[in-house]
Amino acid sequence: MWKYWCKKIIRLIIVMALISFLSFAVIYFAPGDISSMYITADMSDEQKENILAELGLDKSMPEQYMAWAARAMRGDLGVSLSNKASVWPQIVSRLPxxxxxxxxxxxxxxxxxxxxxxxxxxxxxxxxxxxxxxxxxxxxxxxxxxxxxxxxxxxxxxxxxxxxxxxxxxxxxxxxxxxxxxxxxxxxxxxxxxxxxxxxxxxxxxxxxxxxxxxxxxxxxxxxxxxxxxxxxxxxxxxxxxxxxxxxxxxxxxxxxxxxxxxxxxxxxxxxxxxxxxxxxxxxxxxxxxxxxxxxxxxxxxxxxxxxxxxxxxxxxxxxx
Amino acid sequence: MGNLLEVRNLSVSFFTYESTVQAVRDISFDLAPGETTALVGESGCGKSVTSKSIMGLIKKPGKILEGSRIYFKGQCITDFTIKEWERFRGKNCSIIFQDALASLNPTMKIGRQIIEVLNNHDTGLSRDEKVKKAVEMLAMTGIADAAGCLEKYPHELSGGMRQRVMIAMALIGRPELLIADEPTTSLDVTVQAQILEQMKQLQQKLNMAILLVTHDLGIVADAANKIIIMYAGRIVEQGPAREIFYHPVHPYTKALLDSVPRIDRDRTKRLRAIEGNIPDMANPPKGCAFCGRCPEAMNICEEHAPVLRQIEGPHAAACWLNELHTIHGGTDA
Structure with missing residues (x-):
């Protein structure tokens, strides 16, 4: 019986890892990012870089993914980049x-x-x-x-x-x-x-x-x-x-x-x-x-x-x- | 003593887009109460179609043709309405199929499936009485733990047990006629013998007639009183079991008998198979259907189909050899 459960759980972990990596990659490679909400044309390059660093978008894709995954595994799904509120409560409030x-x-x-x-x-x-x-x-x-x-x-x-x-x-x-x-x-x-x-x-x-x-x-x-x-x-x-x-x-x-x-x-x-x-x-x-x-x-x-x-x-x- | 079942000019065809397959072609026979009649023939000869016709279970594209009549205790069942069929099936007449696993509902407990027969025909029994009857019936078929069996699902039983369940299900309504359509074909030889023996005992206890449909003349030998041999949708020979075994007339019957392994036969001889195949029933031959495979075929056999003619008492055969024999016999007398 426990063998059945182990198999199921291992499969779940593999599926979740694959899903997360693939969807992260898709978002990363899609044109445009959230920074365009904050960056305007008249900003200096330094200002732009600061904003990118603040949003964590200055790093390479694997680095970004690992950082996200490390937090996610601790149960922290991060904050929304557009309204700076925690993601999870926002999802839960829309569930019903x-x-x-x-x-x-x-x-x-x-x-x-x-x-x-x-x-x-x-x-x-x-x-x-x-x-x-x-x-x-x-x-x-x-x-x-x-x-x-x-x-x-x-x-x-x-x-x-x-x-x-x-x-x-x-x-x-x-x-x-x-x-x-x-x-x-x-x-x-x-x-x-x-x-x-x-x-x-x-x-x-x-x-x-x-x-x-x-x-x-x-x-x-x-x-x-x-x-x-x-x-x-x-x-x-x-x-x-x-x-x-x-x-x-x-x-x-x-x-x-x-x-x-x-x-x-x-x-x-x-x-x-x-x-x-x-x-x-x-x-x-x-x-x-x-x-x-x-x-x-x-x-x-x-x-x-x-x-x-x-x-x-x-x-x-x-x-x- | 009147006949229990009289089949008169039964013809069944299957209408498909390409062709019309004449599975059963104008057959007539009688079943006496309490007796066992074997309906024997190779696959595709129409024996299963015949047994399903008696139960009213011929499905589209199959159709019982105009002029076919089946009488059960004098009542014409070929004109039955759906309601009348529902009352008839399981009560007057039951059927057992070859593949008991496929014939039982996989997701329903054995008990419910057996008791359903009693529910279908209002017996005025209470729920407990029905359960009791089901246990009795299962025990009669030789299942040791009958009460426990009620709570099981079909896949939890062995092949022999499942066939016993099928028999119990068929007999719980105490039918006067049991049609056993290849009841032991999918079972081991030892289990086969047990099941046949059990059926024989139950037949004596419950006094019912059995129509044993099979391709195996070997199992018929000590089970049947009467034998009907079918070939290509027609009856080629019928008569008392002894007559058929000891004085077969039709070459097909002889060939069938030769293909049964026998302990008393010379071991050095090989078992004889019948060469060739059954004819295409969408285009049955004009003459005798067995003509192409018959070692004794004559010119007339190809042109004209012989009719079933009496030989002696109830023994009859449809073969030109027999006709010649009777003609000569006639001139001698």
Missing amino acids: ATILLMGCSMILSLTLAIPLGLWSGYKKHTWIDNIISSVAYIGMSIPAFWFGMLLIILFSAVLRLLPSSGMHSVGAESAFDTFQHIIMPCITLSIGNVAVYIRYIRSSTIVQLSEEYVLTAEAKGTPKIIILFRHVLKNTLLPIITLMGMNLASLVCGSFIVESVFGWPGIGTFAMGAIGSRDYPVIMAYVMFSGLLLVLGNFAADILYTLVDPRIKRGGTLDEG
């Missing part, structure tokens, strides 16, 4: 908004996708499956930002039903107010996910329905609907767990695009701003955080698998070939 939005979107996606995918797979190649599948393809192809803007035009500008941006109206703190604000970003975020989930669940359902145990259940006199929900559903959802695990990172770290379109005060908008100003401590903190969640999400999916699928024993081996 993002988790709320993503959580709602996930619930909405699954409640739509599970029955639709199951139905579509069960009725494969009939008109109902064709309709569901075509809608799913459209959903997958629609760019989220564009769809979001269409929603804003329709519901905010024309119909004046829903607020176009933010999480609260000024002065209003009620849950209903937040609910009104969350509707459009939630739908926009979900549309792509629903489509992908439907496709996954559909094909998984088709595979499961062709399995022999379904024939056995039928031969027992089990009604179709019970076969679908008692036998097929659980086996169908197993592969979806992996998908959900991978989505944990995006659940917590948000969507740049949708959060920006709707001005949602979450992590995505925050990181987007940091990228714009090359604020590397913030970007690094964000990348490390999402990398960590991605690994943890996969790990959680593994654990969940062992709980749901009796064939898998912890340690990751199937004991039946």
Whole structure:
């Protein structure tokens, strides 16, 4: 058992080191840096160098990376170069908004996708499956930002039903107010996910329905609907767990695009701003955080698998070939 | 004594884009209550399709053709509605498949899978009574720790145990007909014998008919009362087991018998295999389907298909040799 955990932890450390180095390099080699916020054309060279030294940008890339990594390992993710405040509290303060939005979107996606995918797979190649599948393809192809803007035009500008941006109206703190604000970003975020989930669940359902145990259940006199929900559903959802695990990172770290379109005060908008100003401590903190969640999400999916699928024993081996 | 099952002019075809495969071509046979009938033939001869037809389990692109009739205790089951099928399956008739591992739901405990049969057919039993019945049934199939087995998942059992579970599942509804579709093919020879013996004992206890579908004449020898030999979607010979074993008429039956290893045969002779392959069922030959592989083929065999004709009592064969024989026999008398 401890061997399993050791393996997982070593893997986590390697992944995190690689992610951090690569993203640091990308930021370093990207044109422009945060110093342009402080440096003006009429400054003397000495002044410019002082500013660079102050920001720690005068050193070589490996030196900068090592300095950052040394601090990060002590749990110090540094201060934002643009507002001089600690990075971590800023991220934490934006977490709830993002988790709320993503959580709602996930619930909405699954409640739509599970029955639709199951139905579509069960009725494969009939008109109902064709309709569901075509809608799913459209959903997958629609760019989220564009769809979001269409929603804003329709519901905010024309119909004046829903607020176009933010999480609260000024002065209003009620849950209903937040609910009104969350509707459009939630739908926009979900549309792509629903489509992908439907496709996954559909094909998984088709595979499961062709399995022999379904024939056995039928031969027992089990009604179709019970076969679908008692036998097929659980086996169908197993592969979806992996998908959900991978989505944990995006659940917590948000969507740049949708959060920006709707001005949602979450992590995505925050990181987007940091990228714009090359604020590397913030970007690094964000990348490390999402990398960590991605690994943890996969790990959680593994654990969940062992709980749901009796064939898998912890340690990751199937004991039946 | 009336027949339990009467199959009349059963034809099943599979319609694909390229072709229509005629898996079963106009076969008729009867099953008597309490008896074991073996349906024998090589892979692709239509024996599994026949057994699935009896359970109403033919799936698209397969279709039971117009004019095919199957009667169960006089009732025509080929016109059954979905609801009627649900009542029939597991209660009047059960089926066991070859691959017990694939046939059991991998993520459901054995107990739930067995008890599901009782849930499907309202038995008026309480939950505890159902569990008790499941334990009894499992014990009857020869599983030592029956109560413990209920809590296990299929992958935790051995191949033989899984097949016993399948048998228990098939028999818990006390069907009058059990279809065993290659029930022992995926098992070790020793386990095979145990399972067959167990089925025989259960048959006597529960008084049911068995349709034993197999490609192995060897296991049929002491299990079956009656044997039906199928080739290329047709019945080529049928009759009492003794007749088939001792007085086979059709060259295919003879060839099958020759390909079974026997302890009393001359060891220096090699086991005979049947040369060639079964014909393409999308384009079945005009004459006798076995003609191309038959050592005794005549000109007529290529042009005209022989029909199943009585030889003596219930023994019948579809072969021109037999026709000649009867014609000569007729003139002599």
